Amino acid sequence: DVKVTQSSRYLVKRTGEKVFLECVQDMDHENMFWYRQDPGLGLRLIYFSYDVKMKEKGDIPEGYSVSREKKERFSLILESASTNQTSMYLCASSPGSLNTEAFFGQGTRLTVV
């Protein structure tokens, strides 16, 4: 059973803080993704990674960066948190072969005050 685990379920941070959201998967998946979920806007892709040390920008990368030093771990970094980054963040992973199911983590609800 695939498990994608996000380090925190809820986070409250102050404006200007550097924030790290961690995601770990245990199925040796090649692909990992970070999405942001907001009401009425669905799931928007922030960054994704096809391999270790590799990253690609998604649709809304501004204000975010990522790190993938190990295959199982994909970190999302908010360099200087702002109130408009208050949201639900979802990590996902999928195998390297094309057209396969993505498995999601439980989500991290981040509030920036």
Added chain:
Amino acid sequence: GENVEQHPSTLSVQEGDSAVIKCTYSDSASNYFPWYKQELGKRPQLIIDIRSNVGEKKDQRIAVTLNKTAKHFSLHITETQPEDSAVYFCAASIADKLIFGTGTRLQVFP
């Protein structure tokens, strides 16, 4: 870039009725179309998917149809039950990148 539009944003049906959710995509190179269900407070989970070489796929009460020419795909739920109440997301994949629609909140009333 890739864009996926999803309609309606909310859908209310009586138990036993059918529900249909429609999506359109912009990139003709998309070749994989999954549907995810997200129950309140839970993570999205795959319920059905279809690949571009197939026009229709069915799994019990759930079916998905794909019209590649029109770049449309739809989710059909028959004999709806209260436990079908959730938010449903369509997605289109290009080169392993999944782009999601904005979601449909389905409410099934007993």
